[in-house]
Amino acid sequence: DTAVSQTPKYLVTQMGNDKSIKCEQNLGHDTMYWYKQDSKKFLKIMFSYNNKELIINETVPNRFSPKSPDKAHLNLHINSLELGDSAVYFCASSQEYREQFFGPGTRLTVL
Amino acid sequence: RKEVEQDPGPFNVPEGATVAFNCTYSNSASQSFFWYRQDCRKEPKLLMSVYSSGNEDGRFTAQLNRASQYISLLIRDSKLSDSATYLCVVPAPSFGNEKLTFGTGTRLTIIP
Numbered sequence: 001d002t003a004v005s006q007t008p009k010y011l012v013t014q015m016g017n018d019k020s021i022k023c024e025q026n027l028g029h030d031t032m033y034w035y036k037q038d039s040k041k042f043l044k045i046m047f048s049y050n051n052k053e054l055i056i057n058e059t060v061p062n063r064f065s066p067k068s069p070d071k072a073h074l075n076l077h078i079n080s081l082e083l084g085d086s087a088v089y090f091c092a093s094s095q096e097y098r099e100q101f102f103g104p105g106t107r108l109t110v111l
Numbered sequence: 112r113k114e115v116e117q118d119p120g121p122f123n124v125p126e127g128a129t130v131a132f133n134c135t136y137s138n139s140a141s142q143s144f145f146w147y148r149q150d151c152r153k154e155p156k157l158l159m160s161v162y163s164s165g166n167e168d169g170r171f172t173a174q175l176n177r178a179s180q181y182i183s184l185l186i187r188d189s190k191l192s193d194s195a196t197y198l199c200v201v202p203a204p205s206f207g208n209e210k211l212t213f214g215t216g217t218r219l220t221i222i223p
Contacts, residue, residue, distance in 0.1 A: 041196065042215055044213070045210060045211060045212075048209055050209075055209065056210050090155075099145075099160070100157070102155050102156070105153075105154055
């Protein structure tokens with residue numbers, strides 16, 4: 001059974017387009033996250049939601065908008081994609097202050 | 112000082128050897144720490160948590176030195192399957208374990 005799933009796994013798109021990445025977790029966790037891992041493999045938190053409420057919002061351009069329709073889902077919408085947005089985006093979830101479980105990642109390439 | 116700093120490696124180690132990595136952190140208020148493992152083109156997975164002076168799990172030992180603000184990971188009797196990138200992770204104290212700062216990772220290759 002998949003614990004944290006993301007779709008799509010790969011996303012190739014042109015500069016200026018708008019795209020969304022979806023994340024779902026079946027672990028019953030209250031908190032979900034989006035991370036970005038750049039070409040140098042540096043993993044950095046972007047957003048965190050607890051029970052659909054935004055609790056962490058790092059200095060991310062406002063072209064990135066997370067949406068949590070319920071506590072099992074956290075989607076990421078990106079407007080006006082730029083070359084620098086190319087990266088692997090990981091969704092994760094956790095319960096209270098315990099281990100974070102990561103999804104398999106979405107590899108975004110902006111041409 | 113960076114929030115979390117690791118030697119990027121690569122460490123190329125023969126099978127069966129012992130290898131150790133260090134990680135330094137800047138926030139002296141940090142209470143708990145993690146080592147995550149990330150295989151090539153895969154997601155990070157928790158390897159060990161460190162809440163007090165250290166933790167041991169089979170061939171893996173994590174130690175914490177609060178005075179010097181570093182955490183170490185020791186792998187004994189290394190296996191080919193230990194080849195991966197090891198990420199040192201420090202939670203921001205004001206956010207519990209919800210805001211994690213990741214080091215850049217130490218890449219380990221075990222050589223047959």
